[in-house]
Amino acid sequence: MNDTNFKPAGYDIDLGNACSRNAYAWAKKTFPNRAGQPGEPAQDLDGGFSNEICFGQERLGISSDGIGTKIEVAERVGRFDTLGYDLIAMVADDLIAGGFVPSNLSNIIDVNTLDYDVIDELMRGLHDAANFSRIAVTGGEIAELGNRIGGWPGARMNFNWCSTAVGALHPSLKSPLSGVTVQAGHAVVALRSPSFRSNGFSLARRTLQSLYGDNWHTAPYTGSDAAELGNTWGEVLLAPSLIYAPAVAHLLDAGLPLHGIAHITGGGIADNFQRVLKNNGVGAELDNLFEPLPAMQKLTKLAGISPADAYLYWNMGNGMLLVTEEAQAAAVVSQLQADGYAAQVAGRITAEPGIKLKVAAGELVY
16 A cells, blocks of 8 residues: 555554553553552553552452444344453453453443343343353443434444453462563464454445445355355354453463463554563564454455555454463463364564564565
């Protein structure tokens, strides 16, 4: 792309990152309010996926997120019982990336007008995802906001759904997983993502709208993964997020060494993995990542975007990256596979900064 102002998704990732940094800078100015008291924030996870608060010797993680514009896909398809997996994945996997085992979640559903059956579907799905993750849903609110909440005009109910989760630092860890112990020569293990998860939907929807019009969600999907994801583009995009937290907690239970974890969400592999590597100037060469889902490859071509951009907007089949010691990489992969997750050694940490992806589309350098 020669036009540096072109934004394939209609939004600016760099501006979003700048706004997030600014917002966090203001938030950090409040940290002294709890200095030396219960709830004191620690700062060893600056720029990480969650934050840390201390209650005496107890170290807790806290994370907040939502499921974004994937909600419109659910409104279009008329199915709402899978979104709970997305909501929990966004916060639980951010917590486990810091070594915090998720335990409790509070959520808020903002709606334009109430529909009992839609709320019931949402909460039933949240219940199922919480059971999968061994999380207790201990707080929540439903707020009816009228025309302050919009969405697809044909929906039974327009809404937005966000949550905050907390968890305790795994007892095997003396401090959170910030990436500070990552060294050149360490191995990188990738966990496969069987769906788009809950990121990159603005670009996906924009592309499909331009191709198929207002009812793009009913357009047939004929990719090789149709049996896994669905036969329409709406079903493909609605496929729920896989929650990695239980499997990673099991690795820590087994005493397997982890030095850093990247949850691959908005910003893709490079942007998120850099948050793990920032503390000591190392880089990574990833030459054995999982292949992008066929649906992602098809959308890349349909959207007319470069592979480099696609790897920034979507996870491209890789939902989490774990840094472990080379001698233990095979054991980490074996444990993850035993728990039912697709995992493989994806590359290694390099002494040189920067992230290099060697994928079917070529070599991508960030």
